[in-house]
Amino acid sequence: MTRTPSSRPDEPAVVLSGVGYSYGRTPALEDASLTVAAGEVVAVTGPSGCGKSTLLMLAAGVLRAQAGRVQLAGQDLGSLGEADRARLRRREVGLVLQYGQLVPDLGVVDNIALPLLLEGRPPGDARRAATSWLERVGLELTGDERPGELSGGQAQQVAAARALVASPRLLLADEPTASLDPRAGRELLDLMVTTTRSSGGSVVLVSHDNTVAARADREVRLRAGRVAHEVGLA
Numbered sequence: 063m064t065r066t067p068s069s070r071p072d073e074p075a076v077v078l079s080g081v082g083y084s085y086g087r088t089p090a091l092e093d094a095s096l097t098v099a100a101g102e103v104v105a106v107t108g109p110s111g112c113g114k115s116t117l118l119m120l121a122a123g124v125l126r127a128q129a130g131r132v133q134l135a136g137q138d139l140g141s142l143g144e145a146d147r148a149r150l151r152r153r154e155v156g157l158v159l160q161y162g163q164l165v166p167d168l169g170v171v172d173n174i175a176l177p178l179l180l181e182g183r184p185p186g187d188a189r190r191a192a193t194s195w196l197e198r199v200g201l202e203l204t205g206d207e208r209p210g211e212l213s214g215g216q217a218q219q220v221a222a223a224r225a226l227v228a229s230p231r232l233l234l235a236d237e238p239t240a241s242l243d244p245r246a247g248r249e250l251l252d253l254m255v256t257t258t259r260s261s262g263g264s265v266v267l268v269s270h271d272n273t274v275a276a277r278a279d280r281e282v283r284l285r286a287g288r289v290a291h292e293v294g295l296a
């Protein structure tokens with residue numbers, strides 16, 4: 063497991079303070095706050111359109127908060143330019159999005175290896191680690207398949223492997239099991255939570271699914287772009 067010098071073990075993985083975000087005239091989040099402690103697993107739930115994915119994208123620094131502040135691994139994202147935000151995200155965050163978002167022209171193993179290659183790991187090492195993650199997420203593939211040849215569930219498993227391969231300090235997952243059958247979904251969720259936690263990392267799970275929320279220490283419910291309710295589950 064590798065930890066970067068910037069991340070202290072007791073520092074919250076991410077802190078969102080009074081954040082706001084609108085897509086043009088459509089408000090998505092307003093004055094939303096959330097702190098995810100080191101090692102914590104948080105489920106973000108709420109009805110469609112309440113701002114869950116937007117919150118996740120702000121936490122990852124993919125979107126930039128229009129109000130309030132986001133600190134990722136102790137760094138204020140608002141003070142960083144695009145390139146520095148991308149670098150910090152690459153180092154600290156594993157992102158699993160709803161539809162996998164894999165690189166279409168790369169084979170499955172190369173997709174999984176990508177975060178390690180971008181960190182400068184030798185290609186042979188990176189591919190070996192990627193191949194072992196392919197098995198750990200439960201896929202029996204050669205590794206040369208292109209994302210276009212995968213089912214939705216397989217694409218989610220590959221996306222999870224890509225997010226986990228670099229031992230992220232913060233795993234952010236948007237409906238990570240939506241395309242999987244219940245058993246495969248449970249197994250993938252377990253793998254994501256136990257692996258990230260065992261290396262001291264934190265997990266944020268966005269989901270409609272109660273079984274996903276039940277896997278968390280704490281559930282944060284959003285309603286119409288605001289944190290409506292927090293439920294301790296542990």
Ligand SMILES: Nc1ncnc2c1ncn2[C@@H]1O[C@H](COP(=O)(O)OP(=O)(O)OP(=O)(O)O)[C@@H](O)[C@H]1O
Pocket residue numbers: 085088089090108109110111112113114115116117
């Ligand atoms: N790219 C976009 N352009 C315009 N409006 C958007 C965009 N993405 C989201 N929105 C709007 O922002 C609001 C919050 O959307 P968001 O996707 O964050 O909600 P969500 O809770 O994740 O929804 P779901 O559970 O359906 O995925 C909604 O009103 C949505 O229509």
